[in-house]
Amino acid sequence: MAVEKKVKSEKDLANEKSERILQGVSLWCSFYRSNPQRFVKDYLNITLKLFQKFLIFAMMHHNHFMFWAARSIGKTWLTSLFCVVRCILFPKTKICVASGTRTQANEVLSKIVDDFMKNYGWGSDNLRREIVYASVGANKAEIHFANGSWIKVVTASDSGRGKK
Numbered sequence: 001m002a003v004e005k006k007v008k009s010e011k012d013l014a015n016e017k018s019e020r021i022l023q024g025v026s027l028w029c030s031f032y033r034s035n036p037q038r039f040v041k042d043y044l045n046i047t048l049k050l051f052q053k054f055l056i057f058a059m060m061h062h063n064h065f066m067f068w069a070a071r072s073i074g075k076t077w078l079t080s081l082f083c084v085v086r087c088i089l090f091p092k093t094k095i096c097v098a099s100g101t102r103t104q105a106n107e108v109l110s111k112i113v114d115d116f117m118k119n120y121g122w123g124s125d126n127l128r129r130e131i132v133y134a135s136v137g138a139n140k141a142e143i144h145f146a147n148g149s150w151i152k153v154v155t156a157s158d159s160g161r162g163k164k
Contacts, residue, residue, distance in 0.1 A: 029089065036060045036085050044084070044116065045123025052078055056085065080111035087149035088130055094149070098156040102138065105153040109136045109143055112151075 008016075032039035037053040040046050048056065052074070059065050059082045069075055087093045099105035113134050117124050133144040141153035 033089050043126055045120045076107050077111055080108045083151050087145050091147035095151040097153045100156055102155045106136055106141045109141050
């Protein structure tokens with residue numbers, strides 16, 4: 001008795017392959033959303049200290065978070081890193097950085113452009129592929145990601161209210 005094999009068309013094979021890839025992306029995305037400290041190491045090639053891993057995890061998993069720390073511990077750096085991780089892992093994320101002065105708020109975006117996009121080897125290459133537009137200037141400071149996420153800077157004053 002001969003068993004007939006069903007021959008799949010090129011289109012069916014391509015659809016199956018696409019489906020498997022999307023399932024894999026979905027699994028990795030959910031893993032990295034649950035473990036953002038691993039995403040930082042695996043995708044951005046940034047090695048964090050233990051306390052930074054705890055802070056990044058807490059930032060991602062809690063609606064309210066306060067990072068109250070001494071000078072020179074890296075508050076702006078870690079906040080910038082959180083913004084990048086959030087924008088990559090959650091498409092169409094909109095982050096508005098507000099500060100008393102525009103220069104201070106621009107520091108968050110400067111860390112992304114001047115540090116993360118240049119100093120972490122292949123992790124910087126990955127980040128450069130994610131970012132489609134970056135401008136850090138006195139009048140306009142924003143970063144746009146390929147997945148529709150963006151980070152913008154406003155001054156925390158009455159004129160900065162309602163910015164999009």
